[in-house]
Amino acid sequence: ATGDDRGMAGPKVIGIVGGTGRMGQLFAGILERRGHRVLIASRSTALTPEAMVPQCDVVVITVPIAVTEQVIRQVGPLVRKDALLMDLTSLKEFPLNAMLQRCTGSVVGTHPVFGPSVQSFQGQTFVVCPGRGDAWHKWVLDFLCSEGAVIKETDAATHDRHMAIIQGMQHFSTIGLGMALRRLGMKPEALLEYSSPIYRIRLDMVGRILGQDPELYADIELQNRHNAESIGAYVAALRELQNVLATPDRDGFLRFFQEAAAHAGDFCSQAMDETDRLIRTVADSVAKAPAALPTVGLGLLDEHTIITLGPEGTFSHQAALAADAAARVLFVSHVAEVFSTLEVNTLETGGTEG
Amino acid sequence: ATGDDRGMAGPKVIGIVGGTGRMGQLFAGILERRGHRVLIASRSTALTPEAMVPQCDVVVITVPIAVTEQVIRQVGPLVRKDALLMDLTSLKEFPLNAMLQRCTGSVVGTHPVFGPSVQSFQGQTFVVCPGRGDAWHKWVLDFLCSEGAVIKETDAATHDRHMAIIQGMQHFSTIGLGMALRRLGMKPEALLEYSSPIYRIRLDMVGRILGQDPELYADIELQNRHNAESIGAYVAALRELQNVLATPDRDGFLRFFQEAAAHAGDFCSQAMDETDRLIRTVADSVAKAPAALPTVGLGLLDEHTIITLGPEGTFSHQAALAADAAARVLFVSHVAEVFSTLEVNTLETGGTEG
Structure with missing residues (x-):
């Protein structure tokens, strides 16, 4: 001072x-x-x-x-x-x-x-x-x-070496995933239907990168002279793992996995805690989003279906059965979902018939 | 019914x-x-x-x-x-x-x-x-x-084909990243110091997988007969991209990126929104965690440093300058951080001298 x-x-x-x-x-x-x-x-x-x-x-x-x-x-x-x-x-x-x-x-x-x-x-x-x-x-x-x-x-050189891994290697991996989806003819939306929050986050990472300026990523991948080393190490590791799986060599896979895990060490348990928190964040928002509802057993909805506030055995459930004892009852968690489920179903039905 | x-x-x-x-x-x-x-x-x-x-x-x-x-x-x-x-x-x-x-x-x-x-x-x-x-x-x-x-x-076959991408290909990619870190002699903790929330989430994904049961991942990678196709497409895409970068062929990179992005389509903007929310979640928890503080300019702390509640120009700032007009003032955002910053600094000093 x-x-x-x-x-x-x-x-x-x-x-x-x-x-x-x-x-x-x-x-x-x-x-x-x-x-x-x-x-x-x-x-x-x-x-x-x-x-x-x-x-x-x-x-x-x-x-x-x-x-x-x-x-x-x-x-x-x-x-x-x-x-x-x-x-x-x-x-x-x-x-x-x-x-x-x-x-x-x-x-x-x-x-x-x-x-x-x-x-x-x-x-x-x-x-x-x-x-x-x-x-x-x-x-x-x-x-x-x-x-x-x-x-x-x-210092500047240490920074650039770290960025060759944090940005150079990871974006390389992610852009490759995006291209593989194209080559496999698989739309991200189709995968999302099968994806719990943890896999949704992983897919979102691919979409996040591909939605940004290609010139920015060209710079990140082409300007850092340390990228060749980290990308080279990554591709070599993947080809080795691919061979282990093609053999197939289960013991070889276990050794490969355990060597990588041993290097990551204590970081893994911290990572587990942090991703568990993220998963809860995403799970909560998925559970709240009306958009998630069309996948919930809509194929079974018919004129004898009553949407009610869950869970089973509540007064709402009893009231539903009193109204139509033969009804199939679809349980939802929030009042708003009763209406959004109804709207989605009405729209779906209209769409099929119109 | x-x-x-x-x-x-x-x-x-x-x-x-x-x-x-x-x-x-x-x-x-x-x-x-x-x-x-x-x-x-x-x-x-x-x-x-x-x-x-x-x-x-x-x-x-x-x-x-x-x-x-x-x-x-x-x-x-x-x-x-x-x-x-x-x-x-x-x-x-x-x-x-x-x-x-x-x-x-x-x-x-x-x-x-x-x-x-x-x-x-x-x-x-x-x-x-x-x-x-x-x-x-x-x-x-x-x-x-x-x-x-x-x-x-x-149906079962459609499920298994999707899982060859969601689990087979993505875990393959992640386990390979973990091995590359080992080969490059780079500890995840060292990368975390350079990682904003978005990169922290990506690293956490690696730690999350490597912290789990190797036998489970051996099963995921070895039991699904559809994995060979998705992993093959992924490795082929990466090798192509590696060649484009080694040339170096900027236009080739831009074409590669844009083809992958075109396939992902509208999913990208949804992914951007969702990851922005995740980033805020992680940023908030990083900002609240005392563990993040040792990296905050501690090298500059000395006997003339006063830790105070920020931002500049508040009564706390004025009080700090009144106490020692020549002091360097380190601003923190929460009362708890004043104490945790102090503890960390005391421990650091003790550690260096002891």
């Missing part, structure tokens, strides 16, 4: 290069709510980066990864010596090197490890790689920390 | 073959709460399946898949002609064939598509494959329905 630190408090002029993108907009909104003055320069704004950057206490680079180095080379020399240049690139080695080379002011590399669909930084991870200048580095940490972010400080 | 249906109401004597396993215990508990009398026979009980089965209105088979056919052959002929024989096997073709062949009573095949760690059937998916006998089939549907389960009725 020095005199410099106290000088860091208060509102700043913050310029976002690429601020019309979704990530730039997210940052602009959060920074403005904190009382900072936010300027934005991009290809589509009247304000150019060249005009904006010299006015700024902080310059944030958030442009597509393919043009990041070029933009840093262009604006880096315009950053004031007392100002901060920082980036949000999902790789850290090349942008940090470029920023340190082209800018004489303070430099911090950050990677928000999430997409722009979040509503706040609360609980989200930021990797922060120190570049140059302690005071601005602390300012960045304080800001992120006060927004509830989880901060991981590390 | 017939006279037979009304005869189906009321408590039953239900015998569970394999009822000492975790899935058997889950069913026993739920059936007993519904007022049924539950008997259990397994290798470790005094009551033998041979003595139990003739007493039962319903016989439920829940034994390891490797001995399922043998157990069905043994107990099938002992099931009364007015009784129901049903199973909970995760494949449906071979058990249903065996049950129909060896038993003259009613037959229903079911697959609860979830593990025994759930606390109820609420929102969980059951696949139900009709075998023989309408009245008992309806009884099974009514029971599951009233417990809040989501029911998918289908």
Whole structure:
């Protein structure tokens, strides 16, 4: 804590290069709510980066990864010596090197490890790689920390190696699953009908990736030089496992599984607890969603079916049987479902006959 | 709705073959709460399946898949002609064939598509494959329905083909990820430090599988004859994608991604909404967990650091600066975090020095 630190408090002029993108907009909104003055320069704004950057206490680079180095080379020399240049690139080695080379002011590399669909930084991870200048580095940490972010400080090369697994290898696996579904002629919706919450979450992960910008994933897969190693290890492991299954070699499978499990160690029980909580969240929302009802034994509904609040043996059940003793009673859990089940059934019947 | 249906109401004597396993215990508990009398026979009980089965209105088979056919052959002929024989096997073709062949009573095949760690059937998916006998089939549907389960009725072969993707292909992918982590010398805990909620969920999925019984996954991977096709399609897709990346062929990657995305279609936006909700659930629990705090800029804590309730500019902040105007202020969101941050810091310091 020095005199410099106290000088860091208060509102700043913050310029976002690429601020019309979704990530730039997210940052602009959060920074403005904190009382900072936010300027934005991009290809589509009247304000150019060249005009904006010299006015700024902080310059944030958030442009597509393919043009990041070029933009840093262009604006880096315009950053004031007392100002901060920082980036949000999902790789850290090349942008940090470029920023340190082209800018004489303070430099911090950050990677928000999430997409722009979040509503706040609360609980989200930021990797922060120190570049140059302690005071601005602390300012960045304080800001992120006060927004509830989880901060991981590390060097750029270590970050990129971890991302080759967290992003490079995992997205590779997921995109491959999506293509396999296509080759097998299997629609995700058809699989969902067979999927309990845990499998629904897994399918949702595939849909989440495939629903996003292909260029973003091209960058993630093609720009990180460490990806070849992690993807190579993954494909080799799968081919080995495929051979074990084709043999078939049950003992070989058990050894393979147990080696992987031994490496994961105690993490497994923590993962089980966390996924159990997620499953309950999804199960509750499935149970509440009227959309889940058409699959519930509708084939058996006929004019002698009465929909009633479950479970069996309640007054509702007795009332249903009193109304039509021969009726098949379909139990539902909430009053709203009585009506939604009825609507769905009516629509279904109408559809079949019309 | 017939006279037979009304005869189906009321408590039953239900015998569970394999009822000492975790899935058997889950069913026993739920059936007993519904007022049924539950008997259990397994290798470790005094009551033998041979003595139990003739007493039962319903016989439920829940034994390891490797001995399922043998157990069905043994107990099938002992099931009364007015009784129901049903199973909970995760494949449906071979058990249903065996049950129909060896038993003259009613037959229903079911697959609860979830593990025994759930606390109820609420929102969980059951696949139900009709075998023989309408009245008992309806009884099974009514029971599951009233417990809040989501029911998918289908034939056994269609079920097994879907499971070759939902379970066979996806678990194959996940077990391979676990082995790749081992080969890369990367501990899941190290990756977690870099992982926002979305990546944390993905890692948790790996830990969840590897933390379970290897024999169960050996059965899932080795017993379904449809797995070879889905796993083959998956490995082929990944090798193609690996080649595209190695070239590197950006346009090829974009085409690959877009073909997979086009097949997934509208499912993607639904998946995005659902995973956004999950991410908020995980982000909230990460934000509340004191365990997340050691990563928050602890390297910068010193004797001039004051932990206070954020955000900047509040009375707490002013009070902190009044106490030590030169202090670096670390903002936290909840009162409990003030203390947990302090404890973690004290422990860390002690650990480094001791």
